[in-house]
Amino acid sequence: MSTRIRTRFAPSPTGFIHLGNIRSALYPWAFARANGGDFILRIEDTDQERSTQAAVDVILEAMAWLGLTPDEGPYYQMQRMARYKQVIGEMLQAGLAYHCYMTPAELEALRERQMAAKLKPRYDGTWRPEPGKTLPPIPEGVQPVIRFRNPTHGSVVWDDKVKGRVEIRNDELDDLVIARQAPLGDIGTPTYNFCVVVDDIDMRITHVIRGDDHVNNTPRQINIIRALGHEPPVYAHLPTVLNEQGEKMSKRHGAKPVTWYRDAGFLPDAMINYLARLGWSHGDDEIFTREQFLQWFDLDHLGRSAAQFDEAKLRWVNAQHLKMTPDERLAPLVAEQLARRGLQADARLPAICGLFKERCDTTVALADWAQPYYAAPTPRAEDLSHYVTDAVRPALRELAARLGDVPWHAADINAAVKATLAAHGLKMPQLAMPVRVLVMGTPQTPSLDAVLALHRREDVLARLAAV
Ligand code: GLU
Numbered sequence: 107m108s109t110r111i112r113t114r115f116a117p118s119p120t121g122f123i124h125l126g127n128i129r130s131a132l133y134p135w136a137f138a139r140a141n142g143g144d145f146i147l148r149i150e151d152t153d154q155e156r157s158t159q160a161a162v163d164v165i166l167e168a169m170a171w172l173g174l175t176p177d178e179g180p181y182y183q184m185q186r187m188a189r190y191k192q193v194i195g196e197m198l199q200a201g202l203a204y205h206c207y208m209t210p211a212e213l214e215a216l217r218e219r220q221m222a223a224k225l226k227p228r229y230d231g232t233w234r235p236e237p238g239k240t241l242p243p244i245p246e247g248v249q250p251v252i253r254f255r256n257p258t259h260g261s262v263v264w265d266d267k268v269k270g271r272v273e274i275r276n277d278e279l280d281d282l283v284i285a286r287q288a289p290l291g292d293i294g295t296p297t298y299n300f301c302v303v304v305d306d307i308d309m310r311i312t313h314v315i316r317g318d319d320h321v322n323n324t325p326r327q328i329n330i331i332r333a334l335g336h337e338p339p340v341y342a343h344l345p346t347v348l349n350e351q352g353e354k355m356s357k358r359h360g361a362k363p364v365t366w367y368r369d370a371g372f373l374p375d376a377m378i379n380y381l382a383r384l385g386w387s388h389g390d391d392e393i394f395t396r397e398q399f400l401q402w403f404d405l406d407h408l409g410r411s412a413a414q415f416d417e418a419k420l421r422w423v424n425a426q427h428l429k430m431t432p433d434e435r436l437a438p439l440v441a442e443q444l445a446r447r448g449l450q451a452d453a454r455l456p457a458i459c460g461l462f463k464e465r466c467d468t469t470v471a472l473a474d475w476a477q478p479y480y481a482a483p484t485p486r487a488e489d490l491s492h493y494v495t496d497a498v499r500p501a502l503r504e505l506a507a508r509l510g511d512v513p514w515h516a517a518d519i520n521a522a523v524k525a526t527l528a529a530h531g532l533k534m535p536q537l538a539m540p541v542r543v544l545v546m547g548t549p550q551t552p553s554l555d556a557v558l559a560l561h562r563r564e565d566v567l568a569r570l571a572a573v
Pocket of ligand 1: 117
């Protein structure tokens with residue numbers, strides 16, 4: 107029986123999650139879904155100074171919005187401290203870890219000596235027990251840290267799904283601190299790399315898909331996993347996402363929180379589509395649905411080089427999805443945008459979406475078009491003076507009279523417009539433009555009869571009467 111696939115997203119809630127971060131959730135989610143496995147959410151909140159509940163909330167909101175639903179979690183590392191300490195206790199017992207009394211000042215002095223000798227700074231193993239070795243006397247008043255006994259020979263090798271074969275010699279790694287200083291007998295705060303290892307083992311993670319800023323942690327994590335008697339998971343280290351200026355995407359460099367895109371009128375499926383392509387490909391396919399993505403996703407087509415965010419491309423992808431999305435599904439999203447403006451949509455909204463979605467790239471733009479159906483527009487003074495001229499006023503009055511009397515359908519509205527044009531010897535634009543300015547607030551719209559038919563008759567008459 108093959109092992110059930112289990113992936114995880116393990117964000118640190120130390121800033122508002124941006125698109126570069128959420129892509130590290132998308133791939134493990136998709137890989138679990140594509141293989142009938144489980145996707146686990148783990149909040150890595152051990153940096154208590156920088157972690158905030160507000161950042162956790164944005165992570166949960168962003169994932170809910172995009173439909174990246176975890177099968178398990180959120181687990182919080184701060185709630186698992188007792189478990190990490192238990193494992194450290196067992197490692198001390200088993201001789202896999204040891205107390206180290208080197209003070210921070212001594213470590214610094216060691217580092218300086220090594221740097222001066224052009225050596226790579228590393229812990230020198232002073233307190234590492236070896237058969238036949240006598241350890242220094244334990245100094246007064248120094249609280250020890252606990253270090254992992256890293257293997258000294260051989261190498262760590264893994265077949266990274268993005269980077270290919272990676273090999274790191276063990277003599278390049280020193281003995282990692284796994285618990286911070288505490289009085290002998292206590293176990294101090296477990297360190298980040300150690301918590302990740304215990305979690306990945308306990309949560310039975312089979313595939314670790316994460317940003318390549320963690321690639322240096324991997325050999326250390328693999329050594330600890332093996333020391334604890336487990337086989338490491340498969341690793342895929344994703345290249346960085348760059349912002350439009352070519353810098354690593356980060357809050358400091360102006361990256362927006364994922365939820366900003368929801369508020370700006372982007373569709374979850376378009377975001378999934380766009381983010382999926384930032385580092386993965388399926389031939390030349392640019393536009394695909396969530397379902398297609400889940401059918402196609404694999405770890406063999408992850409890109410090896412950094413991907414660059416491009417907002418214009420994202421808008422284009424969103425526009426394609428707006429066109430593909432049935433009007434009934436767009437309407438509630440546009441209704442939400444209208445509600446933010448204090449406007450209450452109604453049963454006309456799906457048809458309104460159908461009429462205007464071709465010309466929009468976000469649901470905010472679509473709400474701009476829908477707005478005059480729910481609140482009178484304020485036409486620009488230049489448009490009024492340019493289009494609503496004395497020459498056309500009599501025709502506008504006649505059209506209003508005719509529209510008061512026809513069945514309220516596009517064909518009948520069209521007949522009323524044509525009859526008015528004929529009676530006044532006008533061409534279509536001479537009448538259509540002022541009507542659009544008065545009713546929609548702009549001279550450019552889709553065909554006049556279709557635009558008017560979706561309005562309430564009384565609104566059209568009131569706006570025409572305001573001439
Ligand atoms: N908490 C880490 C981060 O937010 C991820 C660690 C991991 O995926 O192993 O970058």
